Amino acid sequence: MKIKKAILTGGGRATRLYPITTTTNKHLLPLANKPMIFHAIEKAVEAGIDEIFINVNPGETDLQKYIGDGGHWNIKIKFYEQRGGPQGIAHVVKEAQDFIGNDPFLFYLSDNIILGGIKEMVDEFNQGRYDCLLALSEVPDPQRFGVPVFNENKELIDVLEKPANPPNNFAVTGIYLYGPKVFFKAFDNIARSARGEYEISSIHSYLLKNNHKVGYKEITGWWKDTGLAEDLLVANKLLLDQMGGSHFPNHGAIDASAQIVGKVKIGIGSRVGVGVKIIGPAIIAENCILENCEIGPYVTVGQGAEIKQAKINNSIILENCDINCDIKITGSLIGKGVKIIKKHHQEAEGHRMVVGDKTVIEM
Secondary structure, three states: OOOOEEEEEOOOOOHHHOOHHHOOOHHHOEEOOEEHHHHHHHHHHHOOOOEEEEEEOOOOOHHHHHHOOOHHHOOEEEEEEOOOOOOOHHHHHHOOHHHHOOOOEEEEOOOEEEOOOOHHHHHHHHHHOOOEEEEEEEOOOHHHOEEEEEOOOOOEEEEEEOOOOOOOOEEEEEEEEEOOOHHHHHHOOOOOOOOOOOOHHHHHHHHHHOOOOEEEEEOOOOEEEOOOHHHHHHHHHHHHHHOOHHHOOEOOEEOOOOEEEOOEEEOOOOEEOOOOEEEOOEEEOOOOEEEOOEEOOOEEEOOOOEEEOOEEEOEEEOOOOEEEOOOEEEOOEEOOOOEEEOOOOOOOOOOOOOOOOOOOOOO
């Protein structure tokens, strides 16, 4: 029985990305100017998935509005709320039991970004008659993740959740495949962890200790769990690097004096004016205005943004920002509608700021 269904995560509060995620669902933050969750949907579709279920926070409407019913990808997408509030990753899956039924399925944490596809992993699962197949990746900080335990024959025998002293440098990434019924049987036999959550590692540990066929496949390319702003910037950079030239069309109006170097995409209705230099890879979305500024490399600019006088590299600028002053910005994540402007009517005695909780400013 081939996998045709998938569960994707769309909930959570992403507190490590505050203040941006106080108003924007983390899964809608743009990577290479495309909502993060779109990358996960596309990987699933490439692997043969035709029905996706996405969990959302109670009262969430933004994800539904941006993603729609799946028609854009020629699949079906449905949304469901996690009842009773956050109770762990495994509980997200349990809440989708009515959708999944007795079918095998893919579970994909949408804030995991990988280069390359997952079709090969899905094909191996379909052919190998596994009860569960896990994607592993070598990381410098395995104590932040579920960590596999191997025997002397390199066979998987257990999974530890965030161990203080990891037995190796591998992490179980947020891409999991399950056969019919096995996940929900395991869930009914695990307890909450010390932090009060149903851990996905407990599911895998139960399956391994009860003679289920659990395999693993190492992700040999790049994988990132985008939990921090720095992770988003790294993911943005690598995604831009791997995109071919055909992904960088010019649909804007460019002044004859402007310099465009390398792979640069300019959206419909955008105006690149006098004194502008854009160094690719970079993406300028629709209806932006650029004047006397230098953008790139590794910059994505959201729609409706205006940038004047500034120099910006290695940054993600969300929609409708107004940056109009002589400033150099690097390694930054700037939220929707942010204004960074010079005080014109008199020489400023100091900087005037209206700054939200947990904002970081280096000057």
